[in-house]
Amino acid sequence: MPNSETITVEIYNVQHTLQLEGRTPLEVSGLADHVNKKIDEIVETSKIADTSKVGILAALNIAEELFKLRDNKEDINKKSEGEVQELIKLIDSTLSD
Numbered sequence: 602m603p604n605s606e607t608i609t610v611e612i613y614n615v616q617h618t619l620q621l622e623g624r625t626p627l628e629v630s631g632l633a634d635h636v637n638k639k640i641d642e643i644v645e646t647s648k649i650a651d652t653s654k655v656g657i658l659a660a661l662n663i664a665e666e667l668f669k670l671r672d673n674k675e676d677i678n679k680k681s682e683g684e685v686q687e688l689i690k691l692i693d694s695t696l697s698d
Contacts, residue, residue, distance in 0.1 A: 613640050613652060639663055 606621040610633035619629060639659040649655050 612636050613655065636663070 607618050608621060608626045608629050609616055609618045610630060611617070612633050617633075621629060624632075636659060639662050640655055643649065643655050643658045643662070647658070649658070
């Protein structure tokens with residue numbers, strides 16, 4: 602049965618009622634706050650008034666953040682894997698001596 606719990610948030614001065622879909626109201630409010638901050642940054646720096654353009658730029662900025670975090674996670678995972686392999690070699694070497 603689908604979750605029918607909802608929350609109303611305000612994004613760029615427009616009320617939106619969203620389904621929680623397994624998230625807490627605090628999490629959804631935090632997401633809306635993040636979107637609003639991105640929108641505010643764009644409006645302040647670009648002076649764009651068109652809500653569609655502002656929304657698209659905010660979405661692109663958030664997507665860029667996501668991609669950077671994903672790339673950073675992959676770099677950390679690769680580095681960690683290399684370190685684990687080195688430790689395994691060191692342990693194997695020590696045990697065979």
